[in-house]
Amino acid sequence: MLTREEYRSALKDLPGALNITQRTFYRYMNTKISESYSIPSDDLARLARFFNCRIEEMLNFEPPPLSSKIIKLNNKTDLLRKFKLVK
Numbered sequence: 024m025l026t027r028e029e030y031r032s033a034l035k036d037l038p039g040a041l042n043i044t045q046r047t048f049y050r051y052m053n054t055k056i057s058e059s060y061s062i063p064s065d066d067l068a069r070l071a072r073f074f075n076c077r078i079e080e081m082l083n084f085e086p087p088p089l090s091s092k093i094i095k096l097n098n099k100t101d102l103l104r105k106f107k108l109v110k
Contacts, residue, residue, distance in 0.1 A: 037073065041066050056083045 025033060038048040043066065051070075054060045062070075064078075071078045079086075103109040 033073075037070070040073075041069055054083070 034048075038045045041048065050060065051062050051066070054062075067078050067081055071081055074081075100109065
């Protein structure tokens with residue numbers, strides 16, 4: 024939905040704003056659904072803000088719901104450690 028000039032400007036300026044190389048940015052743009060390449064969440068957040076959209080709108084898949092039935096740990100501390108939320 025960008026004009027031609029906005030698109031060219033984005034291609035030129037976004038990699039620098041994200042502190043990534045142009046090659047990495049082109050990879051972000053051309054990653055196919057079947058590929059396992061992922062974009063860091065910080066970069067997704069910055070891109071979403073630039074494009075004035077939600078991060079979820081930029082995903083190329085529907086995240087599966089997280090159910091507490093899947094997580095079966097005896098202790099909440101174990102869960103926190105598993106996700107590296109505590110030391």
